Amino acid sequence: NVGSRTQWNTTYDYIIVGAGTCGSLIAGRLTENPSTTVLLIESGGPASVITDMPVEAWNIETGEFDWGYNTVPQANAAFAFRNRQMVFPRGRVVGGSHTINFNIYNRGNRHDFDYWANYYGLQEWSFENVLPYFQRTENNTNRRYVEAAPNYHSTRGQVEVSSPPNPDPILLKYMEGWNLQGLPYTDVNGPNQLGTTLIQQTITIQNHTRHSTSNAFIVPAIGRNNLHVLVRSHCTRILLRNNTNTNQLEAYGIEFVRNNQTYQVYANQEVILTAGVINTPQVLMLSGIGPRQHLTDLGIPVQVDLPVGQGLQDHLFTPVDYLTTDENLIQYGRDINNVLTVQNLYDYYVNNSGPITQVPIVMAFHSSKLNDVPDWPDGIMATLINRIPENVTTITGYFQDPDAWAEYFQPMAGDPRHFFVLYAFTLTRSRGSVRLQSRNPFDAPLIDPNYYGDLHDLAVVVDTMSAGMEMMEQPFFRQYARIYPRSIPGCQFCPDKPYYKCYTYLACHAQTLTLTAFHPTSSCRMGNSSDTGACVDEHLRVRGVNNLRVIDASIMPKIVNANTNAATMMIAERGVDFIQQDAR
């Protein structure tokens, strides 16, 4: 039903561009009022039973539900990959990136939001002020967490947040190992983030389906007469005009392409851009809102000179391979390439069990030696279970030297004892950009996260790797798992030190084998009236243009020290209030 609409009106109160995490939530909320009309327009198609299965997150991050983007070549990262370019998945589907993500629900630290408030002068976004908006969406089914920290959680929101019911034993041992080193068990969304946790996810507990904002807000609302959802409809620009009464620029609609035809639709109230960190800047720049020089170089008439696309941030994962000492420490073999068997589908649909139901992940938050605010962790370690495929050439295609990497992976191929730890810095200092490649709205933008552009990020990840690896070398954890004992191609262990104290090796590993953590933010950031680096104000209104707002992950002034989806839902909830306050 979500994808079936073929007719639409000429005018709506609100036009929302992009049915992702934010667009879906906002459209659902605004149309709770039956007299408010909304058009939600999405470039991709509808979600499917496949995207609803938690385990399929492994298989859908690239492919038909993804934009197929790559970064531009990276100077300080991605040494393993051809041309130093990295794949950069983004959801192109109803539900957006929340339809292809790992469902991790991890809000970020209280200091993240207090930093927005104090450093950027955005008092309405302090932790105290945003906490109710996290709670507004949350329906937490973990009674233990809710009872332990009732002021932090809610059981009344639309999006279900649950703990994986059946984690693999190795994950529990990993947490125990950290616990023995003094890192407490914690609920990262409660008062203390520093610790180790079996991460909560936006998955329903009754039937283990992805609870994206589109499943939570759009699917139940699709029958509303005041909500029109148009899929496979690509917004090419915002319609702007000078209002002769106010003598100010305003948005009055959008242009979009559907089935190779170009259409215009109009908004009585506002156009709301929720196209995400890459495409929101793209649509703005195509409409003449962006850096003057860049637009001029491309021959786009400048409507407003704004630093759109500047300041992009992300987290970067460095995977390290491990093998358990005993196959029984991992369940189901975790062979994600062959998971949709008749037996597994039967267990999923009939018994509500089996490997399709979950992707359990354990995280440890770490405060590095470089960090001067210890309860604002700057490092993260995420432990996940996934086999290396039997045919390793299926994963070495992007590598600069596929043969060397095939040789590296081959001894682990198909081994059911395989798992890995992803090491990352979280308080990113590097900033990059999103720019247009051309004036063609269907051309991929140029994405430059500028990973390790600030070498502080590298120092933090090296410290995090060292600490995490040292914990895993302690007698307790060595009973259960061992690191895969080979150096990665292009990097050498030190002859005179344990590998986890060999900082040259760790830095080389961190710069060579790099994966986006899928957390881009801040490409159209918010700021107060004196902040010349900002594109939108504290209420998310685009500067210099009336009736135009950006409400998505691009507005974060600085990335949060966590996965970004929960904070993005919070931004959407906050945005809904601003829209309603300003309704004429």
Ligand SMILES: Cc1cc2nc3c(=O)[nH]c(=O)nc-3n(C[C@H](O)[C@H](O)[C@H](O)COP(=O)(O)OP(=O)(O)OC[C@H]3O[C@@H](n4cnc5c(N)ncnc54)[C@H](O)[C@@H]3O)c2cc1C
């Ligand atoms: C593979 C992957 C795994 C991730 N894992 C996690 C996780 O486990 N936990 C977590 O917290 N975060 C995770 N993230 C990040 C998180 O999902 C994002 O931060 C969040 O979804 C961003 O929401 P958004 O509303 O800003 O943009 P999106 O959800 O990306 O929505 C943007 C939407 O706009 C549409 N669109 C774009 N351009 C146009 C156009 N011109 N016309 C019409 N429509 C358009 C897109 O197709 C998309 O549907 C992951 C992301 C990815 C990609």
